Amino acid sequence: MNFGFVKNRAPISFPFVYFYTFGLYLIDFKICIFAHTNNLSMKKHLTTSVYTFKDIIGYNYLYVDKTEYLYKMVSNPKGIYFLSRPRRFGKSLTLSTFKSIFQGEKELFKGLYIYDKPFDWKKYPIIHLSLNRMRAKTADELEENLIIAVDRIAKGYEIKLETKRSYQKFEELIFELSKIERVVVLIDEYDKPLLDNVNNKTERLEIKDTLKSFYSVIKANDEFLRFVFITGVSKFSKVSVFSELNNLDDLTMNSKYGTALGFTQEEVDKYFGKSIKNIAKKQGVAYKTLKTKLRNTYNGYRFSDENRTVYNPVSLTKFVMEEKIKHYWFETGTPAFLLELMKENDYNLMNLESLKLNAAAFSTYEIENLRVEPLLFQTGYLTIKKYTEEYNEYTLSYPNTEVKSAFLNYLTDFYTPLRKEEAPQYHNELIRAILQNDIAKFIRILKIFFANIEYDLHIDNEKYYQTIFYIVFTLLGIKISTEVKTNTGRIDAVIETDTHIYILEFKLFDTAKNALKQIEDKQYFERYLLSKKQIVLIGVGFDKNTRNIKDDYELKTKV
Numbered sequence: 001m002n003f004g005f006v007k008n009r010a011p012i013s014f015p016f017v018y019f020y021t022f023g024l025y026l027i028d029f030k031i032c033i034f035a036h037t038n039n040l041s042m043k044k045h046l047t048t049s050v051y052t053f054k055d056i057i058g059y060n061y062l063y064v065d066k067t068e069y070l071y072k073m074v075s076n077p078k079g080i081y082f083l084s085r086p087r088r089f090g091k092s093l094t095l096s097t098f099k100s101i102f103q104g105e106k107e108l109f110k111g112l113y114i115y116d117k118p119f120d121w122k123k124y125p126i127i128h129l130s131l132n133r134m135r136a137k138t139a140d141e142l143e144e145n146l147i148i149a150v151d152r153i154a155k156g157y158e159i160k161l162e163t164k165r166s167y168q169k170f171e172e173l174i175f176e177l178s179k180i181e182r183v184v185v186l187i188d189e190y191d192k193p194l195l196d197n198v199n200n201k202t203e204r205l206e207i208k209d210t211l212k213s214f215y216s217v218i219k220a221n222d223e224f225l226r227f228v229f230i231t232g233v234s235k236f237s238k239v240s241v242f243s244e245l246n247n248l249d250d251l252t253m254n255s256k257y258g259t260a261l262g263f264t265q266e267e268v269d270k271y272f273g274k275s276i277k278n279i280a281k282k283q284g285v286a287y288k289t290l291k292t293k294l295r296n297t298y299n300g301y302r303f304s305d306e307n308r309t310v311y312n313p314v315s316l317t318k319f320v321m322e323e324k325i326k327h328y329w330f331e332t333g334t335p336a337f338l339l340e341l342m343k344e345n346d347y348n349l350m351n352l353e354s355l356k357l358n359a360a361a362f363s364t365y366e367i368e369n370l371r372v373e374p375l376l377f378q379t380g381y382l383t384i385k386k387y388t389e390e391y392n393e394y395t396l397s398y399p400n401t402e403v404k405s406a407f408l409n410y411l412t413d414f415y416t417p418l419r420k421e422e423a424p425q426y427h428n429e430l431i432r433a434i435l436q437n438d439i440a441k442f443i444r445i446l447k448i449f450f451a452n453i454e455y456d457l458h459i460d461n462e463k464y465y466q467t468i469f470y471i472v473f474t475l476l477g478i479k480i481s482t483e484v485k486t487n488t489g490r491i492d493a494v495i496e497t498d499t500h501i502y503i504l505e506f507k508l509f510d511t512a513k514n515a516l517k518q519i520e521d522k523q524y525f526e527r528y529l530l531s532k533k534q535i536v537l538i539g540v541g542f543d544k545n546t547r548n549i550k551d552d553y554e555l556k557t558k559v
Contacts, residue, residue: 045060046321051092051093051096053093053097054096062271064313066097066261067115068114069257069260074227075117075119078225079227079228080248081228082229082230082231083230083231083260084232084233084234084235085231085261086233086380087332089380090262091189094260095130099126102122102227124183124226125178126186129153130189131191131193134193136192138203139207139209139210142193143165147165150166150173154173161173161176170214171217171220174217175224182224183224184226185225187215187228187229189232189233190232191232191233192232193211194207194236195337199337212241215241219245233379234378235250235252235374252303252362253305255305258302258304259308262312263313264310264311265295265311268294276294276320279323293325296400296401297325297400297402298315301399301400302383305387312328312380312402314329314332315327329380330403331406334410335379338381339410339411341372342372350467350470352396354385355373355396356394357373357374358392360392361373361374373396376396381403381407383396383399405475408471411471415464416468417449426448430472434495435497437500443540450465451548465508465542492506493506502538503525503535504538504540506540506542507540507542513541514539516539517539524537535558536555536558537558
């Protein structure tokens, strides 16, 4: 807990009446600082750990106004919506905001877009379910916890449910609440039980069937519903979990809602601009320089055909709070299940730099046959970089340097014997070796990353070794290309510095001499002869017994 002398605005009742005091304010959160917004005179607290809209407003936390998007939905007489976004992107707060709207708490929205728009502000019965913290290692455990959650909501409305199964209770609750008024259903992280068991094939299919039965209640009781909003990280096909919900309006890649979550550049300037200027001044850097660095580090998420990107809300807010550029979002969770899936499918990580996917890949995604690429997009590790309308094709890549650097650093720990805390030391040594053109040292240190590779890690797959090489050098910030095409074949890797171009060829269970011979025979160096840089050819062989780079390597310089 932190203590601070601050000016506090506290709610007494609803509608809000405010009083102001100066004094000791006990803060329940790890960090609480203030930022000016350009359109408000009062200082606002910043937080990344409060997800309840009523608390955000009541305790004077900064709220980036997203109610224009919400109004488009609630102003319709009826709607059943789904939105997929990465974790920590504001889904829970969005649901909480809907809840306050449908509870008729108009005064909470004073000063926001929706406040003076035509709307009845009627109070509706609400079923608000969050599967985010619901334990579900088995289908039976999920069923038990769904029953507890539905019973708890029913008890809040003084309703005693007579049925036994979770989907039966859900249906009964909707029917009973509809006697008051049409029902609002809000479901947060609908897919959490599936993602928690993504590497357990048997259990995830049984969990899918449980969820399928539960969610099918929504369509069957459509006449009793006013509004439904479902969120999650993944977007499974309608023939999978949502087989019965053919009336579901999927907003995930709808350009009208592409910036509904996350912060646009305009929102960052409006709500955080003054704070960022103050940080730049304090750190002695130009505002434009810091702004560009923040954009490269935290911006870049694109969710539709429209070329508009958003910042990661957690990372940007945490930067303003702590005044340091760090991997905030990545530190809140690691993609272990994704990496297991990638390893299981022998996935080529080098494809992630520029991955092309047809639009159909996003709509035919099945839990029974998981594809890595759509899941990487939905979880936020890849994003849309380009859309080609002619082919209905998307080009995906890392959204920003935070994700790319943190993801590859995590891969170092996953694919090599080095621990994450050890890797930076060797990365720095490799940088010095390559910049000093010390090839012997370069090979010696590189061997550390390949040491002690387990036999079950696709030991006969040349791609595995090349992947480690790619991870290591991409993290160094050195310009590296893998499998560069020439008119005579593909070069395994090219490293480029200010003064040198290194052309490398790897031979799995073959000699370095033969690797170098291939570079020369196919004249891979020709395309670089006009660069005016010194060209160095390096042949590398891997030993089958040691599963590492052989001590000898072949080297030749082209001037």
